[in-house]
Amino acid sequence: MMNRKELDPDASRTAEFGVCLRAARMDHGWTQEGLAERIGYSGVHVSAVETDRKPPTLLLARRIDLAFGTPGRFERMWRRSRRGVLFEGFEEYLRSEAEAVALRLFEINIIPGLLQIPAYVCAYQGALVRRGASTRQQADERTAVLLRRQKCLAEKDPAPLLHAVMDEGCLRRSIGDREVMIEQLLHLEALAAQPRVILQVSPFSLGENRPFAHPMTLLTMPNRAMVGYSETQKRGFLEREPDTLAEWANEYDQLQVEALPRAASVEFIRDVRRGIEHG
Template identity: 50%
Template sequence: MNVKELDPESSPQAAFGARLRRSREERGWTQDQLGEEMGYSSTHISSVETGRKLPTLRFARRADAAFGSDAFERDYRELRHGVLLEGFPEYVAHEGRAVEIRLYEIGIIPGLLQTPEYARVLADSAVRRGAITPEQAAERVAFLAERQEALDRQRPPLVFVVMDESCIRRPIGGRDVMGAQLERLVEFAARPTTVLQVAPFGIGELRTFNLPVNLLTLPDRSVIGYAEAQTRGHLDRDTASVLPMLTAYHQLQAEALSQADSVAMINQVGKGIP
């Protein structure tokens, strides 16, 4: 990434890099000098400044020590939100200003549609597995609530959601939690700026995705994609790879149940929760 093209407003990662570069230049240091001060190579410093590499907590703390500040660790925690996959904070920054959001999920209700209780059950499960701390679980649930506020902004985005049938059939948290979650889905479908569809098991091989998919249409009408592996997320801006995903999403919508039939299925599942 060209340093001159780095936009601090484009993502938390870019803002961190811009702060690092600005602080270094104010001291009159070269990247070699800062690297020597922090114990990193100049190449590493350059990669963080230009947004090509995410900073670590260790890196942020060494930057604070070098500049006599606490700003870098604070920025780091905002960037990572304590518990987020690498790549996800950048996605969230774009999600908050997208004009259209398209989601496909397998196995669990998409985050933007989760109730606090449903989200808490998932977070607490991660705590019991030792994957995160109780404090991180609380951060995760609070952060999700902040993301959901984007749906209620003055000019809310159009939100298209296709859920695999497994999302509504997989019991999470018991009768009360799952029942309230299914009710939330029905309420979501009734909004004027949303479309909710269920991709039933019966479509078989016509299901176009085998992994969750997030597609965002930005104010300039460009489309970006986001996908996650087990340990990190990847934001894709390459039109050559994103547009086929958009086509596949439209094909999935064509095979999925209509919104009316999807709501009927959700209501039916809700009545049968043990």
């Protein structure tokens, strides 16, 4: 068991949360069990958060603020900890995504997140951890967020229209082992057969004529307004400016025309899969 001296608040935002939680609890003269009773969690859970073995949640942070009489303090700390997991603007994007009636996606290097199988997600996030680009906690939380998004999309009735254009590199880049890639490509073939899903491949042969230098998403909301989101390696951008979104929509229309047609795209995906199977 770690003690207060062993936990460095500068190690991570969640470590800072744990140190502050323990300090506030001790200032009140409460045991871990005593705090746990007041917030509806177990003493084991409180201990895990204090020692950075379990990440805090928004509900936990709000209950801690109520117990200590510190309106917003721990919730603000929780929100700061989230910034290391999700890009700025992404949480607002997620709220719009959940309400959208149509999604138009473009991805460059990996299969779009909403179309990824769990094994593909784990392989990609695991590589980030091994390279030191992410902590295991951050990777696990990003995975959980993605799986929740997929579940929300699958359960929505009526289902939104999902149109995804993938650069050829998404299919050629190996993520995980051979079996993972075969399963992922089979999943794309199955998705393409669904009536509300359109998949297209943007081949390498488009060269400089391919629009968009970065992944992007265009959402159509129930009131027909649009919301855009794009990412670089380090930052996310939420776009609501109508003129910019109109430019994105025009470029996406061009991309749809230049990409392989729907049936040819599915056959392209199938050919890549067969190449892996027989390679």
